[in-house]
Amino acid sequence: MGTARLTIDTGALKANWRALDAMSGAACETGAVVKADGYGLGADLVAEAMAGAGARSFFVAMAEEGAQVRAVVGPGAAIYVFSGHMAGDAETLAGADLIPLLNSAEQIARHVEALPDRPFGIQLDTGMNRLGLEPGDWAGLREAVMGRGPRLVMSHLACADEPGHPMNAGQREAFEAMTAGLDCPRSLAATGGTLLGTDFHYDVTRPGVGLYGGLPFAEARPVLRLDVPVIQTRTVGPGEPVGYGNAWTATEETRIATVSAGYADGLIRAMGPRAVLYADGMPCPVRGRVSMDLITVDVTQLAEVPDRLELLGPHQGVDDLAAAAGTIGYEILTSLGARYERAVA
Numbered sequence: 001m002g003t004a005r006l007t008i009d010t011g012a013l014k015a016n017w018r019a020l021d022a023m024s025g026a027a028c029e030t031g032a033v034v035k036a037d038g039y040g041l042g043a044d045l046v047a048e049a050m051a052g053a054g055a056r057s058f059f060v061a062m063a064e065e066g067a068q069v070r071a072v073v074g075p076g077a078a079i080y081v082f083s084g085h086m087a088g089d090a091e092t093l094a095g096a097d098l099i100p101l102l103n104s105a106e107q108i109a110r111h112v113e114a115l116p117d118r119p120f121g122i123q124l125d126t127g128m129n130r131l132g133l134e135p136g137d138w139a140g141l142r143e144a145v146m147g148r149g150p151r152l153v154m155s156h157l158a159c160a161d162e163p164g165h166p167m168n169a170g171q172r173e174a175f176e177a178m179t180a181g182l183d184c185p186r187s188l189a190a191t192g193g194t195l196l197g198t199d200f201h202y203d204v205t206r207p208g209v210g211l212y213g214g215l216p217f218a219e220a221r222p223v224l225r226l227d228v229p230v231i232q233t234r235t236v237g238p239g240e241p242v243g244y245g246n247a248w249t250a251t252e253e254t255r256i257a258t259v260s261a262g263y264a265d266g267l268i269r270a271m272g273p274r275a276v277l278y279a280d281g282m283p284c285p286v287r288g289r290v291s292m293d294l295i296t297v298d299v300t301q302l303a304e305v306p307d308r309l310e311l312l313g314p315h316q317g318v319d320d321l322a323a324a325a326g327t328i329g330y331e332i333l334t335s336l337g338a339r340y341e342r343a344v345a
């Protein structure tokens with residue numbers, strides 16, 4: 001079979017949620033962010049694993065994602081929608097019992113008009129300038145909104161992956177100022193904020209990437225393994241080029257294995273010159289450009305070429321691959337291809 005196999009370790013997913021959960025006190029609830037199809041791993045599989053680990057609050061980006069999660073976790077769990085209440089969302093929000101995190105006066109008006117008796121939360125902007133009510137907007141709306149009993153008031157940190165960044169304390173202060181005296185659960189921390197310490201945890205944390213084994217949660221258990229089949233092996237002599245654009249030329253006799261995966265599977269083309277695949281712990285560098293469906297790999301040093309080479313696994317995680325491609329683990333995760341044979345370990 002020419003299809004690469006992506007193995008998802010649900011035990012590691014659960015262990016990562018429990019490890020992040022253990023960082024907060026008993027009064028703080030740990031949620032699970034499962035937007036973007038569970039960061040590319042599959043929303044159904046991830047939501048089921050998180051519910052199994054003990055999560056009772058889930059976060060998605062869009063209402064449609066929330067409806068998918070509801071079908072998996074059943075009634076009872078809270079499912080929050082970061083994009084809030086967009087035009088046309090009312091039926092999905094009500095039908096799947098979702099909680100939109102309203103981010104503007106316009107959204108608050110839309111929600112109160114369309115779904116006056118349905119739950120909602122509020123998103124505040126504490127300096128990131130991406131989503132949420134600004135302090136001025138909030139001051140004018142706060143009393144009326146609080147009278148309607150929001151389920152959660154939240155904000156998001158811009159620089160939480162840099163513990164020493166002054167933005168963290170600044171946003172926390174802004175959040176305090178905007179939420180002082182409110183009788184309502186509060187949430188500020190994603191993975192990075194959870195790692196900053198309990199001052200940032202409030203009532204609900206919202207980890208995403210750390211669940212999936214990505215930085216900034218350096219102690220996370222790796223969740224993914226990606227094994228790519230070798231289709232063909234050949235020997236090239238000194239002076240012979242490999243792949244598109246003759247981007248690499250052998251300087252000595254080299255054994256090249258061609259493996260069955262490429263940028264159409266989310267293996268970002270830019271990683272080419274720095275990426276490595278592994279055979280039983282032995283690194284095998286990529287030679288030449290990453291093609292749409294194929295990658296050429298130097299296996300000269302192997303006594304025997306295995307049927308598959310490992311692209312993600314114990315020797316290389318999503319952040320290693322991200323470094324080779326000049327991006328972040330989040331992008332490697334959410335780019336994971338639709339063509340992989342997906343297996344659960």
Ligand SMILES: *Cc1c(COP(=O)(O)O)cnc(C)c1O
Nearest residue numbers: 033156190191206207208209210
């Ligand atoms: C994506 C997202 C999260 C999760 O962030 P991670 O860095 O993946 O933990 C939490 N809150 C909001 C508002 C988000 O957009």
